[in-house]
Amino acid sequence: MLSPALWITGGSRSGKTTRLIELFCEWTPLLGTLPNPNQPQGKKKRQRQLNPQPVATTTLIFAANGDNRIALVERLTATPQGQYSFYSTTPLGFFQDEVILFWPLLVEKLGLKAQFPLRLRPETEQELALELWSRDLEISNLRRPGVSVNRMVRQVLDTLQLAALSGTSIEDIPRILEQGFTPLNDPETLYNSIGLWLQQWRNWCLERGLLTYGIITDLYGQHLLHHPTYQKHLLRRYPVVLADDVDEYPAIARHLFEFFLDQGKMAGFTYNPNGAVRLGLGADPNALACLQRRCRLEALDEQKGLGKYLAQPILDLVFENAITFPDSLLFSTNIQSIQTISRADLLRQTAEQIIAGVKTGQVQPDEIAVIAPGLDAIARYTLRELLNHAGIAVESSTEQRPLVSSPLVRALLTLIALIYPGNGRLVHRDAIAEMLVTLSYQGIGNYELRITNYEFGTTANCQQPTANRQPSTPIIDPVRAGLLADHCFVPDVSNPRLLPVTAFPRWDRLGYQATVAYNQILHWVEVQREQHQQRLLASPVVLLDRGIQQFLIRDRTPRNDQLSALRELMETAIHYWDVQGRLQVLTAVSASEQVGQFIQLLRQGVVTANPYPISSLGVKPAGVTLGTIFQYRASRASHRWHFWLDVGSPLWLSGGAGILWGAPLFLTEQQHCPWTEENARLADQQRLRRIIVDLLSRVSDRLILCHSDLAVNGQEQLGPLGQLSVISNQ
Numbered sequence: 001m002l003s004p005a006l007w008i009t010g011g012s013r014s015g016k017t018t019r020l021i022e023l024f025c026e027w028t029p030l031l032g033t034l035p036n037p038n039q040p041q042g043k044k045k046r047q048r049q050l051n052p053q054p055v056a057t058t059t060l061i062f063a064a065n066g067d068n069r070i071a072l073v074e075r076l077t078a079t080p081q082g083q084y085s086f087y088s089t090t091p092l093g094f095f096q097d098e099v100i101l102f103w104p105l106l107v108e109k110l111g112l113k114a115q116f117p118l119r120l121r122p123e124t125e126q127e128l129a130l131e132l133w134s135r136d137l138e139i140s141n142l143r144r145p146g147v148s149v150n151r152m153v154r155q156v157l158d159t160l161q162l163a164a165l166s167g168t169s170i171e172d173i174p175r176i177l178e179q180g181f182t183p184l185n186d187p188e189t190l191y192n193s194i195g196l197w198l199q200q201w202r203n204w205c206l207e208r209g210l211l212t213y214g215i216i217t218d219l220y221g222q223h224l225l226h227h228p229t230y231q232k233h234l235l236r237r238y239p240v241v242l243a244d245d246v247d248e249y250p251a252i253a254r255h256l257f258e259f260f261l262d263q264g265k266m267a268g269f270t271y272n273p274n275g276a277v278r279l280g281l282g283a284d285p286n287a288l289a290c291l292q293r294r295c296r297l298e299a300l301d302e303q304k305g306l307g308k309y310l311a312q313p314i315l316d317l318v319f320e321n322a323i324t325f326p327d328s329l330l331f332s333t334n335i336q337s338i339q340t341i342s343r344a345d346l347l348r349q350t351a352e353q354i355i356a357g358v359k360t361g362q363v364q365p366d367e368i369a370v371i372a373p374g375l376d377a378i379a380r381y382t383l384r385e386l387l388n389h390a391g392i393a394v395e396s397s398t399e400q401r402p403l404v405s406s407p408l409v410r411a412l413l414t415l416i417a418l419i420y421p422g423n424g425r426l427v428h429r430d431a432i433a434e435m436l437v438t439l440s441y442q443g444i445g446n447y448e449l450r451i452t453n454y455e456f457g458t459t460a461n462c463q464q465p466t467a468n469r470q471p472s473t474p475i476i477d478p479v480r481a482g483l484l485a486d487h488c489f490v491p492d493v494s495n496p497r498l499l500p501v502t503a504f505p506r507w508d509r510l511g512y513q514a515t516v517a518y519n520q521i522l523h524w525v526e527v528q529r530e531q532h533q534q535r536l537l538a539s540p541v542v543l544l545d546r547g548i549q550q551f552l553i554r555d556r557t558p559r560n561d562q563l564s565a566l567r568e569l570m571e572t573a574i575h576y577w578d579v580q581g582r583l584q585v586l587t588a589v590s591a592s593e594q595v596g597q598f599i600q601l602l603r604q605g606v607v608t609a610n611p612y613p614i615s616s617l618g619v620k621p622a623g624v625t626l627g628t629i630f631q632y633r634a635s636r637a638s639h640r641w642h643f644w645l646d647v648g649s650p651l652w653l654s655g656g657a658g659i660l661w662g663a664p665l666f667l668t669e670q671q672h673c674p675w676t677e678e679n680a681r682l683a684d685q686q687r688l689r690r691i692i693v694d695l696l697s698r699v700s701d702r703l704i705l706c707h708s709d710l711a712v713n714g715q716e717q718l719g720p721l722g723q724l725s726v727i728s729n730q
Contacts, residue, residue: 005267007292009309010300012697016270019300020244021075023268027240028059028084059086060238064248064278066090068636072244087238092213095220099211105217109227115209118582121575123606125212127597128579129153132204133197150604155661160198161214165282166666167221167251170198180665180675208582215342221252225625231259237548241267245636247275247285251668254287261294269295274693277633280659287668305545305638306334306703307696314692318720319685337705337724343646346708347379350643351386353704354624356390357641363701365392366622367640371632371695373651376712378399383626393623396561397631402605403572407563408552411438413599415547416540417496422592424493426599432489432498433481438515439551440475440517475517482509484518498522524550538593539571571596633694647724648707648717652691653684688720 006023010016061076063069074087083089089097099106103116107114120128130137130153143234147155163173174195202215211219224230241260246253246269260267269291276285303311310332333404338353340346350370357363370383384394403409417423476484486502490497501507501518515622528546531537548566552558557564589597625637629652664675664683696703705724711717 002672003294004264005261005291005435006269006298007295007296008268008270008272008300009292011268011274011303012272012636012694013304014300016070016272016300016301017075017244019298020242020268020270021072021079022244024059024061024076024086025079025081027266027268028081028086031059031084035103055669058238059084059240060085060094061088062094062241063088063090063245063252064250065634066093067634068245069093072638080091090251092217093106095252096211096213096216097214098226098230099219101136102227102233104225104637105227105230107222109223110206113209117209117211118578119213119216120205120579121572122213123296123601124576124579125157125603126150126153126606128210129157129201132201135370136193136197143599156194156197157201157214158660159194159662161200161212161217162282162660162663162666164214164217164221165252166284166668166671167252168666168671169222169254170195170218173198176665176671177662179672180662180670185653192441193404210579210582217250217252221255221525225252225255225259232260235263235265239265241265243267243269245270245272245275246291247272248283249288250282251284251287254284254291257288257291258294259424261291265705267295268571272694273699274690275633276687276690277630279363279687280663282660282663284667298609303699305697307693309692310335310703311696312685313726314696315689317723318692319689321322328432334701335703335705337707342706342710343379343708343712346706347382348386350645350704350706351390353385354387354643355390355392359390363641364622365624366395368637368643369625369632369699370628370638370645371627372644373629373646373649374655375628376628376645379645380626387624395623395625396634397625397627400600401413403565403568404602406562406569407434407438408558409569412544412547412569412600415439415525416543416595417599418498418525419532419543419594420540420592422590423596423599424491424496426596427496429485429489429491429524433485436481436484436521437474439513439547441552441556443471450631458474473549476514480514483510486518490520498525509689522553539577540591540598541570541577544570544573547729550700556661560596572602629691629695633691634702638698638700640699641704642695642702643704643706644660644695644707644721646708646711646717646719647705648709648719648722650717650719650720652721653688 008016034173061072063072067086069090076082076086078090094358101547104114106112114357130150133153133156137152159173159177160170163170163176168176174191177191177194201423202218205211205215238260241257243249243253250591257267257269269288270290271285271289277285279285338346340348340349354368354370358365372379380396386394387394402576404413410431411434414427415433417427444531469572483504484501488499488501490499498521500522501510505509507515528537528543532543548570552562552566576598577594580589625639627635664670664679670679705721707715707717707722707724
C-alpha cells in the first residue's frame with residue numbers, strides 16, 4: 001500500500017511550496033468523506049455508506065517562520081479551495097497555542113495552580129531570571145571567563161530552549177553539556193549548577209503561571225504530546241498535515257509528525273537540502289530528514305537562477321583550492337566585481353552602481369538586493385542615505401538593535417520619568433535636550449495651543465503658521481534645546497521637573513516658535529503629573545500612548561522604521577505591565593518603581609521581541625532590499641540583481657548568524673559525543689556551501705561581488721570568498 005504521506009525535496013525556488021499548495025487543493029475537498037476514527041468498529045461498517053460522519057475539516061499547515069506563514073496563507077486563500085477551513089502556524093506558535101488551549105490537562109497532571117498562563121517575552125524572561133539567580137551568580141567559581149552576567153543568564157536560558165526543542169528533559173542537560181564540551185577545571189559543578197538553576201526557574205515560573213518559549217516547548221514535548229486525552233483531540237481536529245521547509249524545524253516537530261504518520265494521516269512535507277537557515281538556533285534538519293523513509297518521495301531537481309551556471313565553479317574555486325579561475329567565471333556576463341581599498345569607497349561605489357542601473361532602466365529598485373554577512377549601522381545608514389538622495393527607496397530587513405537606540409523611544413522614556421516621581425536619577429540634562437528636540441518635530445499649527453504671555457500675565461489661543469517650515473526640521477533645534485535644559489530643567493532625585501520658559505533670563509532669544517513648542521510640552525507634562533496624582537492614569541502604558549498620540553503621530557507620519565520602534569515599545573510596555581500585574585500579588589511595588597525598572601531594562605540595551613510583522617498590514621513600498629545573509633535566506637526572497645557586500649569578510653564562513661551556546665550538542669546526531677574543533681570546522685564549511693548554492697538560486701540576472709581590502713575596523717579582510725573579488729568583467 002502506498003503511504004498517504006508525500007516527501008517533496010528540492011533546492012531553493014524549485015517549486016516545493018507550489019507543490020504543497022497543489023496537495024492542499026487535492027486533499028482538502030476529500031475531508032468530508034473521511035470516517036470518524038473514534039467511532040466504534042461495529043457501527044463503522046453499518047454506517048459507512050449511509051453516514052460517514054466527518055469529524056474534522058481543518059487542515060493543519062506549518063511554515064518555518066511568521067513571515068513565511070503570512071505569504072503562504074495569502075497564496076492558499078487565493079486558490080479555489082481557499083474557502084475550506086485550514087489552520088496555519090509555525091512550530092513554536094503551534095506548541096504555544098496547544099499548551100494554552102490544553103492548560104487544564106497540564107494543571108491536572110502536574111498539580112499546578114489553576115490560573116491562566118501568561119507568556120514571557122525574552123527581555124522580561126532575562127530580567128526575572130537574573131533576579132532569581134542573582135545570589136548564585138555572585139559565586140565566582142561558577143562564572144566563565146570573558147562572559148558577562150547578562151550574557152551568561154541568556155546562554156543558560158537558551159540552553160533550556162535548545163533542550164526542549166530537541167526533546168531533551170531538563171534533568172539530562174548537565175550530562176549532555178559535560179559530555180559535549182571540553183572538560184573545565186570543575187565542569188561537574190558548573191553544569192550541575194546550570195541544571196539546578198533551570199529546574200528552579202521552571203518551577204518558579206509554573207507556580208506563577210508564567211511561560212517562556214523554552215518552558216512551553218518542554219511542557220509540550222515532555223507532557224502534553226504523550227497525553228492520551230490530548231492525542232484523541234489532536235487526531236479528531238486535524239485529518240491532514242502539511243509542513244513547508246521542514247529543514248528549519250526542531251527535532252520535537254519530528255515526534256509530532258511521527259504521531260500523525262503512525263495513525264495513517266495524510267501528510268505532505270517539503271525539504272530543502274541547501275536550506276537549514278536556523279541550524280544552530282534550534283533547527284535539526286537531519287532529524288526531520290529521517291521522516292522521508294516513511295513517505296513517498298518526489299524530487300524537484302531543477303536548479304534555478306545563476307546557480308545553474310555558477311554554483312559548481314564557485315564551489316570548486318572556494319573549496320578545492322583551484323589555482324586558475326574557471327572560464328565560466330572569468331568570461332561570464334552575469335558576474336562582476338567592485339574592489340576598493342577602504343570600505344567607505346566600497347559603499348559609495350556600490351550605491352553608484354545601483355543608481356546607474358536604476359537610472360538607465362536596466363533594473364527596478366525592488367529587483368535589487370544588497371546582502372552581507374553582517375550589516376553594521378554605518379553601512380545601513382550610508383547606503384540608505386545615498387540611495388534615498390537619488391530618489392531610490394530602501395527596504396531594510398528587521399534590524400536586531402536595542403530598542404533604546406531609537407531617539408523616539410529615548411524621548412518617551414525621559415518623558416515618563418518626569419511624570420512618575422522618584423526617578424530623578426534616570427533623567428539628566430542631555431536626555432532632556434534630546435527629548436525637547438524629538439518631541440518638537442510635529443507641526444503644531446493645525447490645532448489651537450493655549451500659551452501664556454508671561455510678560456503681561458495673560459493667556460491667549462494662538463495658532464502657529466507652518467507654511468515656511470520644513471516638516472523634517474525640529475521646532476526646537478539642538479542649540480535652543482541645550483539652553484532650555486541648562487536653565488529650565490531642575491534635576492532632583494524624587495521630583496525632576498521643567499520650569500517655565502521665563503526661568504531662562506534671555507528667553508526672548510529662543511524665538512516665538514521654540515517658545516510655543518516648549519510651552520506645549522511643559523503644559524502637557526504638568527497635566528499628566530496632575531492626573532497621576534489624582535489617580536486618573538490607569539498605567540504607564542496609557543501615558544506612553546498619550547505621548548505618542550500627542551507628539552509623534554498627530555501631525556506627521558513616521559517612517560516605517562520609526563513606526564516599527566513605536567509599535568515595539570508599546571508591545572513591550574504592555575507585556576511588561578501585564579507581568580508586573582501578575583507578580584504584584586506577591587510583591588508590593590509602586591508604579592513609580594516599576595517605571596524606573598522598565599527604563600533601566602531598556603537602557604541596558606536588551607533586544608526586545610520584534611513587533612507583529614508590519615508587512616501583514618499593507619503592501620511594502622518598492623525599494624532596494626538591504627539585509628544580512630540570515631535575514632535574506634529566511635525571507636525566501638529572490639531578485640534579479642544581487643550585491644554581495646564584504647565578500648572578503650570571515651563572517652561568510654558562519655553565515656553572519658549567531659549560533660547559540662551549546663546548540664550543536666543538542667542535535668540528534670551529536671548527542672553523547674564531544675564537540676571538537678574539527679566538528680566546528682566541518683560544520684562551517686557545510687554551512688558556507690549551503691549559503692553559496694542557496695543565494696545563487698535566488699538571483700536570476702547579475703551577481704556583483706563587492707570587496708574592500710580593509711574592513712570597517714581597518715583590518716585586512718581574508719575571508720573564504722576573498723579570492724572571488726578579483727573577478728572583473730573587462
